[in-house]
Amino acid sequence: MRTLRLARIAAEAEGLRLRRMAQRTVIRLAIALVALFFLFCAFAIFHVGVWFLLRNDLGWETQTAGLSMAGFDFFIALVLILVAALSGPGRVEREARDVRRQAWESASNSMRVSAMLLPVLRLVVTLMRRARGK
Numbered sequence: 001m002r003t004l005r006l007a008r009i010a011a012e013a014e015g016l017r018l019r020r021m022a023q024r025t026v027i028r029l030a031i032a033l034v035a036l037f038f039l040f041c042a043f044a045i046f047h048v049g050v051w052f053l054l055r056n057d058l059g060w061e062t063q064t065a066g067l068s069m070a071g072f073d074f075f076i077a078l079v080l081i082l083v084a085a086l087s088g089p090g091r092v093e094r095e096a097r098d099v100r101r102q103a104w105e106s107a108s109n110s111m112r113v114s115a116m117l118l119p120v121l122r123l124v125v126t127l128m129r130r131a132r133g134k
Contacts, residue, residue, distance in 0.1 A: 003110040010103035017096035024090060032084075043073070 047069060054065035089097075
């Protein structure tokens with residue numbers, strides 16, 4: 001009975017962890033899509049402004065202005081990739097994973113004890129049957 005309860009607890013903890021992870025992923029995706037839209041708009045306006053600034057006011061050549069803007073865009077992309085890569089599981093997910101792991105460990109330990117006691121129980125039953133027969 002304890003083993004089944006522990007297995008159920010482990011399954012519930014895993015379900016909670018997966019739901020929270022899916023919820024976090026959907027929210028992150030929605031936020032990222034909105035952010036990408038605004039980022040695209042901002043970069044479009046920014047590019048036009050920088051292009052005119054570099055070409056007209058500073059007298060840079062077209063190629064130099066384009067390469068400068070590409071380098072800036074590359075830097076921004078690296079920063080955004082780092083932010084996305086460093087986003088990890090939250091506290092609830094970690095705790096649910098720990099509960100699941102502990103429940104499975106306890107369930108497997110309980111199963112081992114049951115497996116060791118089964119031959120002993122069979123021997124006792126056999127001995128009791130023999131004692132009744134005599």
